[in-house]
Amino acid sequence: MGRVACCEKVGLKKGPWTPDEDKKLLDYVRNYGHGNWRSVPAKAGLQRCGKSCRLRWINYLKPDIKRGNFSAEEDHTIIQLHALLGNKWSIIAAHLPQRTDNEIKNYWNTNIKKRLIRMGLDPITHKKIENNTFEPFGGCHEYPKDNINICHVAQWEGARLEAEARGSKLQVGSGSSQLSGLILRKIPTQPCLSSHSVSTKNNTAYNIF
DNA sequence: AATAGCGCCAACCGCCGCCTA
DNA sequence: ATAGGCGGCGGTTGGCGCTAT
Secondary structure, eight states: OOOOOSSOOTTOOOSSOOHHHHHHHHHHHHHHOOOSGGGHHHHHTOOSOHHHHHHHIIIIIOTTOOOSOOOHHHHHHHHHHHHHHSSOHHHHHHTSTTSOHHHHHHHIIIIIHHHHHHTTBOTTTOSBOOTTOOOOTTOOTTSOHHHHHHHHHHHHHHHHHHHHHHHHHHSTTOOHHHHHHHHHHHOOSSTTOOTTOSOOSSSSGGGGO
């Protein structure tokens, strides 16, 4: 059918938001809620696309957003969840309620990814990089039998986390962070561990860092 | 002091899935 | 059954600030 652009691009402002625009959007959403995002710019008196307003609200203006440096715990949670889920930023973000998917994605790309590479780990599979044998996420077939169970657990946990994240979106503040804490204590190291995994001591990814 | 290079991050883009008429 | 609208997601980009030369 061919989708039209999210909004008429003529005359709409792009680029960084000004304090005045922020105030208008903030005031509007506080007073009336966002409702239909497409109608927000007109009602709030903004020359912006509805998508742009939504993004600005979610990533910056929403009151419960935690900004600034990631704690070691958050760092570990992201790594652990990424090992299970891959680039499912929204699901990972659901387990860090005060962080946005965009922020987590940026943090991953600019920080964790490089750190893993420096450590000789493939940032996609979280496995030791060796002789260029990059495996797509989930490729477990060539690993010892002991690891097959770990792989299954990881896959199962991944699916569960995804379902849980979806659930937590429906129930705001459902305490998913506590749940994720529980999960993280239970999950073994990276899925599909190779025998060269660096986490040999206690068999948890936490020990890597 | 000037400038080139690099890293970070806010914001955009395009696609997808869900919902409704 | 399907066309169209909308929200949401992940990948990418551009600009700004910091650092190295």
